[in-house]
Amino acid sequence: MWLCFGVEYFRASILKATWLICIILQVYILRALVKLVEDHHNFKWWWGTLLVLGMFVTSLGASISQHLCFTLCQKVAMKIRSTVSMAVYNKLLNVQLASLVGTDSGFMLNLVTNDTQKLLDAATFFNFVWFALVELITVSVLAIIEIGVSAVPGVIVAFLTQPLQFWMARFGARLRMKAIKYTDSRVNMMREVINGIRVIKYNGWIAPFLEKIADLRRNEISRIKRASFFRAASSAIRDSVTPLSSVASFGTYLAIHNGHFMSPSQAFTILALFSIFVRTFSIATVGFQAAGEAVIAMLRLRKLINMHTLEKNTSEDNEVCKVFPEKVIMVNNCSFSWEPREKEKINVKGSGRVYVETQNNDEENSDSIKELDQSSSELFELENNVTLKNISFSVEKGKLVSIYGPVGSGKSSLLLGMLGEMQCLIGEYFIQRDIAYVPQQPWILNATVKENIVFMSPFDPERYRITVSACALEKDISDFAGGHDAEIGDRGINLSGGQKARISLARACYSSAAVVFLDDPLAAVDVPTAKHLIEHVFCGILRGRTTVLVTHNKMALEVCDHVYYMDKGRLREDVRVNRELPTDTICTDQVHSPVVEHLDDTDNNSELKGSNVDESRTSTPVFRKATGRSTVEEDRVAGNIQASALIAYAKASGGLFFVSFVIFIFLLAQAVRVMFDYWLRVWTDQRYHLRQWMYFVAFASFAIGATLLALSRALLYTVSAITAAKNMHGKMAHRVLRSPQLFFDQNVTGRILNRFSKDQALVDEILPITAQQFFEYMIASLGSLIFVGVLIPWFLLAFPPFLFVFFYLQRRYVVVSRELKRLEAISRSPIYAHFTQTLQRMRLVLLRRWQGFKSRPGLDASEFPKMGASTLRGRGISSVRAYGMQSKMHDIFLSFIDANHRSYILFVHMSRWVGVRLDFATCICVTLASLLVVIMRNSISVGLAGVVIVQSLQLTGFIQYSVRQAAEVENYFTSVERINAYSNLPTEAKPDTSPGIIEKDWPSRGDIEFVNYTMSYRVDLPPILNEVSFKINAKEKIGILGRTGVGKSSLVAALFRMVENEKCTGDIIIDSVNIKSIGLDDLRKRLSIIPQDPILFQGSLRFNLDPFEAYSDVEINEALERAHLTGKIQSLEAGLQSAIVQNGENFSVGQRQLICLARSLLRRSRIIVMDEATAAVDGETDAIIQSTIRSSFEECTMLTIAHRIDTVIDCDRVLILAQGGRIAEFDSPHRLLSSNPEGIFASMVRQTGPAVAQKLQKAAEDAERKRIERKNIAE
Secondary structure, three states, X not given: OHHHHHHHHHHHHHHHHHHHHHHHHHHHHHHHHHHHHHOHHHOOHXXXXXXXXXXXXXXXXXXXXXXXXXXXXXXXXXXXXXHHHHHHHHHHHHEOHHHHOOOOHHHHHHHHHHHHHHHHHHHHHHHHHHHHHHHHHHHHHHHHHHHHHHHHHHHHHHHHHHHHHHHHHHHHHHHHHHHHHHXXXXXXXXHHHHHOHHHHXXXXXXXXXXXXXXXXXHHHHHHHHHHHHHHHHHHHHHHHHHHHHHHHHHXXXXXXXXXXXXXXXXHHHHHHHHHHHHHHHHXXXXXXXXXXXXXXXXXXXXXXXXXXXXXXXXXXXXXXXXHOOOEEEEEEEEEEEOOOOOOOOEEEOOOOOEEEOOOOOOHHHOOOOOOOOOOOOOOOOOOOOEEEEEEEEEEEOOOEEEEEOOOOOOHHHHHHHHOOOOEEEEEEEXXXXXXXXXXXXXXXXXXXXXXXXXXXXXXXXXXXXXXXXXXOOHHHHHHEOOHHHOEOOHHHOOOOHHHHHHHHHHHHHHOOOOEEEEEOOOOOOOHHHHHHHHHHHHHHHOOOOEEEEEOOEHHHHHOOOEEEEEEOOEEEEEEOOOOOOOHHHOEOHHHHOOOOOOOOOOOOOOOOOHHHOOOOOOOOOOOEOOOOOOOOOOOOOOOOOOHHHHHHHXXXXXXXXXXXXXXXXXXXXXXXXXXXXXXXXXXXHOOOOOOHHHHHHHHHHHHHHHHHHHHHHHHHHHHHHHHHHHHHHHHHHHHHHOOOHHHHHHOOHHHHHHHHHHHHHHHHHHHHHHHHHHHHHHHHHHHHHHHHXXXXXXXXXXXXXXXXXXXXXXXXXXXXXXXXXXXHHHXXXXXXXXXXXXXXXXXXXXXXXXXXXXXXXXXXXXXXXXOOHHHHHOOOOOOOOHXXXXXXXXXXXXXXXXXXXXXXXXXHHHHHHHHHHHHHHHHHHHHHHHHHHHHOOOOOOHHHHHHHHHHHHHHHHHHHHHHHHHHHHHHHHHHHHHHHHHHOOOOOOOOOOOOOOOOOOOOOOOOEEEEEEEEOOOOOOOOOEEEEEEEEOOOOEEEEEEOOOOXXXXXXXXXXXXXXXXXXXXXXXXXXXXXXXXXXXXXXXHOEEEOOOOOOOOEEHHXXXXXXXXXXXXXXXXXXXXXXXXXXXXXXXXXXXXXXXXHHOOOOHHHHXXXXXXXXXXXXXXXXXXXXXXXXXXXXXXXXXXXXXXXXXXXXXXXXXXXXXXXXXXXXXXXXXXXXXXEEEEEOHHHHHHHOOOOHHHHHHHOOOHHHHHHHHHHHHHHHHHHHHHHHHHO
């Protein structure tokens, strides 16, 4: 820091030294004025005038130098914060994926929210901390010169406070370090809750998650409270330095001089010198605390900075390129691992062969590979450290190469290994050209459709049109009201899975990358769309580019130039397209069972188009048929602080009575402090003709009383502030989690997290400190003014103009600074949102214009958890490293930082603007007090003159600081407003049911009836369901089909009461009870849903299955056994108490889906909903789920939103939804096929092709026959 900003800090030191000189000159001018009153008979006008002018000049000089020093330090601090923020972001853009094991996004987000703020505070007060020692030494030497060794005890007291405050700051910092861990966990938990809120609401889990958040908050706030107590004690010590030092020196003087007291000029000079300690420690105390916090922040930053980054080494690769010019990709005998090992340097020989020399023999571990049950989108884990063994293959320019194999064989790991995200233990690999990488889990920006596809590349209208057409996005985009400029919600929340996949694919197609890595992009689309993509993308727009495709799709494999087969981490064979492919590893589901999607019911005979299909719909169509924006602007309250926020804060602080009592203690403490100074006047004037030791005892009593009251007010206020922070967070968390789903659809995650991170941090720590200082300095300033006015009534003549200037400047400043602070707070949200987006789905890695890159050893294996690639995949950096957009994303982040700093620097200059003007008015008051002392020298006592000037000198700095702190309180109260706004969000219906409405075992049958039900997601949107009426009998199995946006998922949302507004009309009846009369938690806990995206939360496995702890371990293990998870759970050392990492990434997608199945088995609900539950899993997991459903849910009513026709072909009835949210067909599959051959369902079956249609027809007949047999048996 000194190397970068040493010149600025040196200039600030000169200004600080100037301030000290002016302050010391004021003391000696005070001494001269007291002597002038003592010897008023020999008064000289020129000397009196010179002293008055000197007091004005020194007061003004101290003010200007102090403000200039602060301005310079704050500018340097701003530069440091921006530098650190950019360093964190740049590190995040380039950090090696494996290095992020053990961290979470809460930790990362706090680095750029709270930790950088700590560094800014420390950098601001850096000069004031070390210069405090200079001031202490200087004042001590002057005091000793003034009264000799009698000053030593007072000096010792002052010196002892420095290490004491340092110790308190250090101990408080340790407590804050512990608190920050809980802060990280709480913020991360909130992020998980916000991202998984739909699942939480569907399961009726709001209460246990609120309790989990409350537990983390209790641990966090208890440590913040203890740290705040140390801060409060430190502030009390600051305020007691002057009284205690004065008592020590004056008592020593009495003892040394046999009961004789010093002269008035000496007494008030010592008091004034020791008063400098208050000013010094007022700033130094804050600096000590900031330094302690900064040490913690730097330790946390060091953890990130020390992480290994992706490295490139082009020299050898250039040599390889010369040897093999036709090769674009070469992988030669490479073994990749997620855990680092030592590796010797790779040598490239002239013959073109690659030789590897290594000291570690890993070959003996080659057979210890363990395959886990994971879906095709998952990376897999191995018992040993090696994931991929002895990989060798090459790709020539312009070729389309495919890699297929069983689930968990390492296909995705190979792509990541070639991208440098894995450790290459032996061998060599290189990639000759630019790379584009499309992961199976797409990364979607909170931006327009066009911006997501173009992704900061130059816009070419023709290229864009071709790309959109090739990726089958034309119809989808036309459905969006904003078209190409329609905004996509945070995390793509208003897109279907297939739409997200095709937009991600379009991004790669639009790019100019010559090498494209595609990780199973066809998994989320149906057969017509897959055919379209194969024809227009793989064989079209990507023809001529080198493409590596991971897929299970047989149609895609048939068009590839080369097909590689991977099994258990090895490329075992190279299968050419003219040879028969092993059918056991090819996913035929997509051929046999297309996604059931169709045109609307007026176009039944039309050929299905790729753009008209429904691919794994999981989101809410928030912006369809409405505006192009899916998110709302962040609220910003203009004008004065709202009274409602003040009242809410006071109530949260412990009530109005307690707040009034705390303010009374503040007033009492200041009154005693003023009496301490006044008693010195009494003592020096000998007004009561007491013995010297009696004066001293009273003097010491006032000093001790002032100290105890200063400590009391600080502790009481701390209790009040911490109570407010605790209560406001609890209320906000409750309201946010109880808010309707629409709130989360319209507000990006970063915006919501900003309230729980930055705003809450301000209310926890910054606001209490600022408000306490405001009360202390404002009461001290008013006390001094009133005191001087009482002693010298003529001084009251200055009150009206002074108060006018005071309030005029205060109001002007507050209005502007408050708005600047609000703008600064709002300008932070894009920083956090951008940072959060960058953290999403770390797996999308694209390194552009890298001629070559290699992973190398360097991580400490002992610190690397035994986790596989799936643990790392969900960590985020999205597609920033994809397409080599690090620099552009860096520029965007920098623009957000600049926008934030523009507001901040204006606020800094505004603070100094008002500070200088208020100090000037204060200088007039001090000068006036000095002038009155000179004029009234014959009629006032020496003691009165001394105490008046001492009190007036305290006004310099105190008034302007109290005014600025008042504005700061208002500014920081914007965070209270923002939290209070979230604390008053409209909530869903009541969670509990009134007694007597439902029985304990409701629903006991499971029949469902929709009666003229209409639903709209917002009052300004057209209905998504339009007067839907149908009845589902108990134990029936219903399949729900339809095209994108017709309302399939909306039926589920309606059943769980996820959407309720004025436009939602009609009734839904379950077991003869209208669900409107049932509490939301009661309703949702009695239904079960198996969602498409299986979401797990950090905590234990048991918590994820049974957060209410309503079931025994035996019952949970039984459910896990029926879900075919017994083997996996038994392999975990902690069993049910095993920890679930962030996003549940230590389980595969298939395993997570089976855990969701176990939830439903455990709940024993009579109504089960499967919302495309098998859309994103492999065939094996799908078979397990279907088998379990048939055996375990036979007595349940089931609603299945289908991804494949064979999933619903054996349902009792199939409900076809048409455009406009109306029912087109509703009957058994057999009757729909036989009695209505021209219908929508029959048309869907025909589209699968003759062979598959025949199999589906037979399956429908078999299912119909079994139903008739069951019915006859039942009768």
